Amino acid sequence: MREIVTIQVGDFANFVGSHFWNFQDELLGLASDPESDPIFRNNNLDMDVLYRSGETQQGVSTYTPRLLSINFKGSLGSMSSRGTLYTEGSSSRSDSSKTWSGEVDTQRSKPRNKNLFQQNLYEEAEIEDKDIVGCLDETVECWTDFSKSHYHPQSLYELNGLWMDSQDFNNYGIGKDVFSEASRGDEITDRLRFFVEECDHIQGVNFLVDDSGGFSALAGDFLETMADEYTNIPVLLYSLRSPVSQKKTVSSKLHDAISFSRLSSFCKLFTPMGLPSLSGSKYLNLGDEKPYRSSAVYAAALHSSTLPFRMQNTSLDSSEVSNAMDVNTLVQLLTSRGRQNIVAILDSAMPIGKELEKTLLTDLLTLTPEVTEDVEDNLSAESMCVLGALSSEDKEALVSEVRNAVDACYEQRDNTKPLFCNLSVSRCPLPVPLPFPSIFGNLVGRKGEILSSPVVSDSVYRGSLDVHSVPVATRWRSSSAVLPFLESRMGNLEKLGIQWGAVGSDVVREWGFGREELQEMRENMSKMVSELSPHHFSESEDSD
Structure with missing residues (x-):
């Protein structure tokens, strides 16, 4: 077994995660449906990588995500913190109130009403799909409003005692002691241990x-x-940002620098995802980019890029999937080509056209902010995943066809060809579940194919009733193209927080950071920048 545990921390991360688990839930349903497309019934994916088998106290078998979700108190909307399968033994009091001997003042908010999707999901009412799809864009306020998955009681953790609006929880300093206060750290760690052990x-x-x-x-x-x-x-x-959270104040610039320094020091691969706008997508209409809509794009990229981790081990000439790998193999691929760069760029194309050899690389949209395109980097490494590619409007391409097309695509790149590129292929496309937002344009067909002429429709937005699956491609890159992302954070930390008389010196002091600690952060970022610099390795070779 090659299990993966998923952790989602914060509001937008849970929006992305909700879409991600909807994809997995849809795949499970299609795989067991005798009337579904054979491409889903024979997908060669090992879902046990992400899911755990269990049993309720009544002896009912369960199959739930190996997930720990962390968010504000009240962020679950109409869903119970115990999920929807294990309902017995719930308590209205938090654990911390049981040890308190003084008076208890209980403030209870009115339960939130379920939207049409949830009413239909839990069989409280029978509602037509078109009415469900029509209501979601207006009624989604939290990530559970469109979640079709069932969760284990250990999965959903609300930060008890932290009653705060997300708009006020907007900088590093305000969250600095949240983990350690009120036994939250022990409670969160115990929940993770439950899944890991x-x-x-x-x-x-x-x-x-x-x-x-x-x-x-x-x-x-x-x-x-x-x-x-x-x-x-x-x-x-995965460091995630919604379009609505993109601000450039002194406080936010210092937050970005400190956040990156801290988070990147405890992971093997750091992937920033979050653009101020997703308007660069050729075949998508994202409208005002509400979190419900923009998070779907990032979730599709997350699904595609991590698919090799749950592919069944098959031979390279398999007709269904090619080149499965585990997490450690990906890390070594992207960080062992002569340098230890842990910051990766993630690109995505959804949907992709049938002429892969001509359009694939140009259709890829960079989801990582502040990167430089068309950079020459002789030491770059890439890992691409293509799923559900079509050779015609209604026929899935063979794995060999996809490999040949991608090879041809790379041959045309000349100076920007990477030192090394891995390709994983699955014939199984991304399924589009009912609560997926209506973000496809009128050039996208039922199987996600690119149509020769637009569909005549009253709306420019097409969703799950019109598009049932889409081919997707993603690419992880270890490249000096990420230098602007690193340099801006290093420069802002120096200019706004470290230099004598810096305008942000009071801010970082309030957040509990001393000058020496900030200088150490800057030094670590400087090493990353130096290692990715085009001159770094030529100088190293001269000194040998």
């Missing part, structure tokens, strides 16, 4: 964090605890 051979942790505010500090403390307890388990960290 039942694994036979854990291959890694997928750690999603909304790092735009105080959750970054909580995640940093949690990661430090994990590093002490699980020394040999690699962590893939």
Whole structure:
């Protein structure tokens, strides 16, 4: 077994995670449906990598994500913190109130009403799919509003005693002691231990964090605890930002620098994801980019890029999947080509056209902010995953066809060809579940194919009723193209927090950071920048 534990910390991370688990739930349903497309019934994916088998006290078998979700108190909307399968024995009091001998003032908010999707999901009402899809864009307020998965009671952790609006929880300092206060750290660590200790051979942790505010500090403390307890388990960290959280004040610039320095020191691979706008997608109409809509794009990239971790081990000439790998193999691939760069760029294309050899690389949209394109880096390494590619409007391409097309695509790159590129292929496309947002344009067909002429429709937004699956491609890059991301954080830390008389010196002091600690952070970032510099290795070779 090659289990993966997933951790989601913060609001936007849970929005992304909700879509991600909807994809997995949809795959499970299609795989067991005798009337579904054979491409889903024979997907050659080992879902036990992400899921755990269990049993309720009534003896009912369960199959739930190996997940730990952390968020504000009240962020679960109408869902219970015990999930939907294990309902017995719940308590309205937090654990901390049981040890308090004084008076208890209970403040109870009115339960939130379920939207049409949830009413239909829990069989409280029979509602037509078109009405469900139509209501979601207006009614989604939290990530559980569109979640179709069932969760284990250990999965959903609310930060008891922290009653705060997300807009006020907006910087590193405000979250600095949240993990250690009120026994939260012990409670969170115990929940993680529950999932890790039942694994036979854990291959890694997928750690999603909304790092735009105080959750970054909580995640940093949690990661430090994990590093002490699980020394040999690699962590893939996804640093996520919603479009609405992109601000450029002195405080936010210092937050970005400190957050990156802290989080990157406790993971094997750090992948920033979050653009101010996703308008660069050719075939998507994202509208005002609500978290419900933008998070779906990042979740699709997360699903595709991590698919090799749960592919069944098959031969390279398999007709269904090619080139499975584990987390550690990916880390070695991206960090062992002559330098120890742990910051990766993630690109995605959804959907992809049938002429891969002509359009694949140009259709890839960089989801990592502040990167330089068309950079020449002779030491770059890439890992690409293509799933569900089509050779015609209604026919899935063979694995060999995809490999040949991608090879041809790379041959055309000349100066920007990477030193090394890994390719993983699956014929199984990304399924589009019912609560997926209506973000596809009118050039996208039922199987995600690119149509020769637009569909005539009253709306420019097409969703799960019109598009049932889509081919997706993602690419991880270890490249000097990420230098602007690193240099801006290093420069802002120096200019705004370290220099004598810096305008942000009071801010970092309030957050509890001394000058020596900040200088150490800057030094670590300087090493990363130096290692990625185009002149770094030529100078090293001259000195040998």
